[in-house]
Amino acid sequence: MIRAAGVAIIALVILAAGLWVQLAAMRADLAEASAALAGEREAARFRLRLGAAAQEAVTLDYQLQQGSGADAPLSDYLRGAAGRVWK
Numbered sequence: 001m002i003r004a005a006g007v008a009i010i011a012l013v014i015l016a017a018g019l020w021v022q023l024a025a026m027r028a029d030l031a032e033a034s035a036a037l038a039g040e041r042e043a044a045r046f047r048l049r050l051g052a053a054a055q056e057a058v059t060l061d062y063q064l065q066q067g068s069g070a071d072a073p074l075s076d077y078l079r080g081a082a083g084r085v086w087k
Contacts, residue, residue: 061086 064070074082
């Protein structure tokens, strides 16, 4: 009877150790997934900022091309500078 109880206790200790190892592995996986998710969120925020900056550039370019005074002749100096900017 005592021997059976000892074997049962040893089996429970081994089972608990196995579960502890599995729990540690799952925590490591969770930490890795959380870090990956944080990276993806930051990348999404960066893409949104990049898209907003591109939209602002398009809007400014359109204003400069179509706004009032856009058809006014430029001096040679400004024409050369604009040519370098909008190549």
